[in-house]
Amino acid sequence: MAISMYAASVxxxxxxxxxxxDVLNKADAHASAKKIDPNALxxxxxxxxxxxxxxxxxxxxxxxxxxxxxLAGMEIPSYEDKEQSFDELRARIAKxxxxxxxxxxxxxxxxxxxxxxxxxxxxxxxxxxxxxxxLHYALPQFLFHVTTAYAILRHxxxxxGKRDFMGSY
Amino acid sequence: MAISMYAASVxxxxxxxxxxxDVLNKADAHASAKKIDPNALxxxxxxxxxxxxxxxxxxxxxxxxxxxxxLAGMEIPSYEDKEQSFDELRARIAKxxxxxxxxxxxxxxxxxxxxxxxxxxxxxxxxxxxxxxxLHYALPQFLFHVTTAYAILRHxxxxxGKRDFMGSY
Numbered sequence: 001m002a003i004s005m006y007a008a009s010v011x012x013x014x015x016x017x018x019x020x021x022d023v024l025n026k027a028d029a030h031a032s033a034k035k036i037d038p039n040a041l042x043x044x045x046x047x048x049x050x051x052x053x054x055x056x057x058x059x060x061x062x063x064x065x066x067x068x069x070x071l072a073g074m075e076i077p078s079y080e081d082k083e084q085s086f087d088e089l090r091a092r093i094a095k096x097x098x099x100x101x102x103x104x105x106x107x108x109x110x111x112x113x114x115x116x117x118x119x120x121x122x123x124x125x126x127x128x129x130x131x132x133x134x135l136h137y138a139l140p141q142f143l144f145h146v147t148t149a150y151a152i153l154r155h156x157x158x159x160x161g162k163r164d165f166m167g168s169y
Numbered sequence: 170m171a172i173s174m175y176a177a178s179v180x181x182x183x184x185x186x187x188x189x190x191d192v193l194n195k196a197d198a199h200a201s202a203k204k205i206d207p208n209a210l211x212x213x214x215x216x217x218x219x220x221x222x223x224x225x226x227x228x229x230x231x232x233x234x235x236x237x238x239x240l241a242g243m244e245i246p247s248y249e250d251k252e253q254s255f256d257e258l259r260a261r262i263a264k265x266x267x268x269x270x271x272x273x274x275x276x277x278x279x280x281x282x283x284x285x286x287x288x289x290x291x292x293x294x295x296x297x298x299x300x301x302x303x304l305h306y307a308l309p310q311f312l313f314h315v316t317t318a319y320a321i322l323r324h325x326x327x328x329x330g331k332r333d334f335m336g337s338y
Contacts, residue, residue, distance in 0.1 A: 001281045002171035046324040112170045136338035147316035155215040169305035
């Protein structure tokens with residue numbers, strides 16, 4: 001028994017990336033139906049010094065791929081952050097899903113004590129054991145950005161609900 | 170090795186309840202400094218049909234206590250949802266923390282397959298194995314409300330940052 005590192009990572013990121021994709025679909029359809037410039041949503045922020053929707057999606061992707069790759073001991077693929085449309089953001093999510101779904105349980109399991117270093121070589125460098133990194137850092141950060149993307153869209157009148165946020169579980 | 174059910178629950182809820190408490194402290198101090206009616210923050214929403222800050226905090230508390238109690242096989246204590254001030258919300262968080270910190274690892278460990286039933290007796294009743302309930306339902310729901318509380322305050326100009334959201338880990 002006990003939870004494997006794989007079970008606490010890939011399937012959770014997959015659930016929420018899929019729900020984020022569905023939320024973006026609804027936002028895209030809403031913009032089309034109401035003849036809203038998609039950029040009015042893609043560049044929307046909750047406050048001037050917060051990041052806009054498109055960046056929230058990119059960062060959610062970064063935490064998902066960063067967490068799964070680090071725990072698997074793989075190099076983290078770098079994505080360019082140049083997505084500027086709903087289509088491109090969905091492609092980013094699809095690419096992230098393909099990456100994490102390509103990681104096997106055997107690669108991630110046993111990483112409870114694997115050293116994970118974030119912001120290496122910077123003054124904010126921090127070392128974690130894999131389990132602490134996943135539960136206390138990567139998952140809260142990831143869910144922060146998925147929730148903030150949802151909040152930006154709700155604040156802008158897109159008709160989505162908690163069920164869309166939660167996805168299939 | 171592998172993650173215990175306790176490690177994936179109580180310490181994660183504790184981290185984020187403590188950070189939520191600190192975020193509320195900053196909001197309270199901001200309201201005092203700027204001579205803002207605290208209700209302007211406590212009753213703020215991101216959209217008319219979303220719940221206000223005070224409810225977001227109450228629901229975050231509900232998911233933390235509900236998850237830990239269910240996994241421990243305890244009856245879930247019912248709280249009244251009558252908090253109307255920052256002091257009362259902090260007391261709610263303190264009460265929630267005391268409850269979950271009173272649950273021992275032995276009570277929660279081994280609950281991976283324990284049946285958890287939510288919304289029992291309603292059309293939305295749903296049964297989970299403990300591990301699925303924790304990872305795919307309770308933690309995302311909990312983090313949704315903690316993040317939304319933060320987002321409401323950020324949107325209203327309270328000077329908080331990601332570090333406040335993350336707390337100590």
